[in-house]
Amino acid sequence: MGLEAVVNEIREKGRKEVEAIRAETRAEVEEILKEAQARAAEIKLSAKEEADRAATHIINxxxxxxxxxxxRQVLNAQKTLLDQVYSASLAAIxxxxxxxxxKALTDLLKRAAKVIKKGVVHANERDIPLVEDTISRLKTLSGYTVGDPVDIPGGIIVESSDGELQLDYSYGTFLDEIWESSLKDASDILFA
Incomplete structure (x- = not known):
């Protein structure tokens, strides 16, 4: 066997080894790529799930x-409406x-006379003549005098002569009491 044959044999052997190494490398590269693609798919799926969770959370x-x-807007509108109903009720009274x-002022004066025997009666400007007339007509109210007009929608405020006791029988006070005790019922009726 000549030198040329030995060289060819070595070359052939080298070429086969190179091909084997290349094939092995290609297989390793393909395996690494498959693993990378699988990992990338997992990461992509995980990121999508996380993005979906975040989007759902933000939407909620x-x-x-x-x-x-x-x-809040509904409650504000309801409060505005209730305030309007209150104002309209006070104006209507x-x-x-x-x-x-x-009749109402006479009844209120009689009621006040049971608590305060002598005192000053205050009413709004419109009702002062009615109060004066009622006090002059009824003997049970002889201890009363008419005071200065006050800014109330109706009713009376009676102050004892010594100034220690005051009865507020104004329509506004009565409406406030009724309003507070019946606000839930009114709200249920209006907004049910």
Whole structure:
């Protein structure tokens, strides 16, 4: 065997080893690429799931915030409406006919006389003549005098002569008491 044959044999052997190494390297590269692709798919899936969770969380927060804003606006509108009903009620009480006002003031004065025997009666400007007339007509009210007009929608405020006791029988006070005790019922009726 000549030198050329030995060289060819070594070359052939080297070429086979190179091909084997290349094939082995290609297999390793393909395995590494497969693993990288699988890992990338896992990362992508995990990121998508995390993004979906985050988006759902943000949407839920926004929906809750929007619901709170709407509820606040509804409550504000209801409060405005209730305030309007209160004001209208107070105005309607003050605008009742003179016969009603006379009877109501007489009853309130009699009621006050049971608690305060002598005192000063205050009423609004419109009702002062009715109060004066009622005090002059009824002997049980002889201990009363008429005081300065006060800014109330109707009713009376009676102050004892010594100034230690005051009865507030104004329509506004009565309406406030009724309003406080019946606000939930009124709200249920109006906004049910």
């Amino acid at each position: 927060q926004e929906v809750s915030a929007a619901n709170l804003v709407v509820k 003050g605008d009742l006919p003179a016969e009603f006002q006379e």
